[in-house]
Amino acid sequence: TIHQEADFAGMHNAGQITARILDEIADHVFPGQTTGEIDRIIEAKVIEYGTKSATIGYKGYQHASCISVNHVVCHGIPGDKKLKDGDILNIDVTVIADGWFGDSSRMYVAGKLPRKAERLIQVTHDALMLGIEAVKPGNTFGDIGHAIQTYAEAQRMSVVRDFCGHGLGRVFHSPPNVLHYGRPGTGPRLEEGMFFTIEPMINLGRPETKVLADDWTAVTRDKSLSAQFEHSIGVTSDGFEIFTLSPAGKFHPTYG
Numbered sequence: 001t002i003h004q005e006a007d008f009a010g011m012h013n014a015g016q017i018t019a020r021i022l023d024e025i026a027d028h029v030f031p032g033q034t035t036g037e038i039d040r041i042i043e044a045k046v047i048e049y050g051t052k053s054a055t056i057g058y059k060g061y062q063h064a065s066c067i068s069v070n071h072v073v074c075h076g077i078p079g080d081k082k083l084k085d086g087d088i089l090n091i092d093v094t095v096i097a098d099g100w101f102g103d104s105s106r107m108y109v110a111g112k113l114p115r116k117a118e119r120l121i122q123v124t125h126d127a128l129m130l131g132i133e134a135v136k137p138g139n140t141f142g143d144i145g146h147a148i149q150t151y152a153e154a155q156r157m158s159v160v161r162d163f164c165g166h167g168l169g170r171v172f173h174s175p176p177n178v179l180h181y182g183r184p185g186t187g188p189r190l191e192e193g194m195f196f197t198i199e200p201m202i203n204l205g206r207p208e209t210k211v212l213a214d215d216w217t218a219v220t221r222d223k224s225l226s227a228q229f230e231h232s233i234g235v236t237s238d239g240f241e242i243f244t245l246s247p248a249g250k251f252h253p254t255y256g
């Protein structure tokens with residue numbers, strides 16, 4: 001879908017509510033806290049801010065967030081699992097505001113951030129931002145994937161291939177699939193008015209994942225740590241707009 005100028009305001013509003021929830025949840029991440037309690041707080045905020053959860057009821061999923069801890073790559077189900085000191089976790093939230101979807105995720109740490117995890121989180125964040133910097137009309141989706149893949153692999157980390165970003169707007173998921181690897185100049189061309197997410201998952205070890213018996217939780221096959229960041233983006237006449245940027249600049253754990 002190619003959106004119009006006025007649609008950017010709708011996406012910005014939805015994205016900023018998601019960003020605010022992700023800013024505010026940081027204070028609720030600590031050793032001994034359960035992921036189910038974090039999700040309950042998120043769900044209350046989604047309602048408090050006059051929005052709807054995109055994930056509750058989506059394909060049978062029943063939570064307002066996905067919370068993916070350590071070697072969980074994505075789609076971690078909130079539950080009674082207590083966080084322990086040094087756990088890293090991705091919290092992924094999508095709200096619907098006036099029909100527009102704001103989809104974003106960030107990394108958080110319970111207690112003290114282990115050094116190995118600090119590098120993984122920094123590289124994953126920077127890989128997302130490099131992918132975003134490739135967004136402008138005339139570039140292709142392969143340019144986005146190539147920027148992410150070359151940087152992450154230069155840092156001797158790996159890019160998960162089994163999950164990708166997606167078009168969004170007044171729907172949660174639409175074409176194209178936004179791959180986090182690729183060759184420059186290949187894939188569909190970027191056009192002004194396109195809205196999509198970029199949500200790279202980067203592993204300290206091998207790229208391969210598998211889904212657990214709960215049919216949701218994706219983990220690294222080699223049990224290595226995995227991190228992810230996600231933004232919802234719009235293609236503008238000369239570049240991009242990030243709809244889900246934190247107004248407080250609190251996008252990853254070292255910002256406290």
Ligand SMILES: CCc1ccsc1-c1ccc(O)c(O)c1
Binds near residue numbers: 055066103199
């Ligand atoms: C829990 C929502 C869900 C269910 C099947 S895929 C999925 C999901 C989770 C996070 C996302 O960023 C996304 O685009 C989709």
Ligand SMILES: [Mn+2]
Binds near residue numbers: 093104
């Ligand atoms: Mn998401």
Ligand SMILES: [Mn+2]
Binds near residue numbers: 199
């Ligand atoms: Mn997404």
Ligand SMILES: [Mn+2]
Binds near residue numbers: 068072089090
């Ligand atoms: Mn993880």
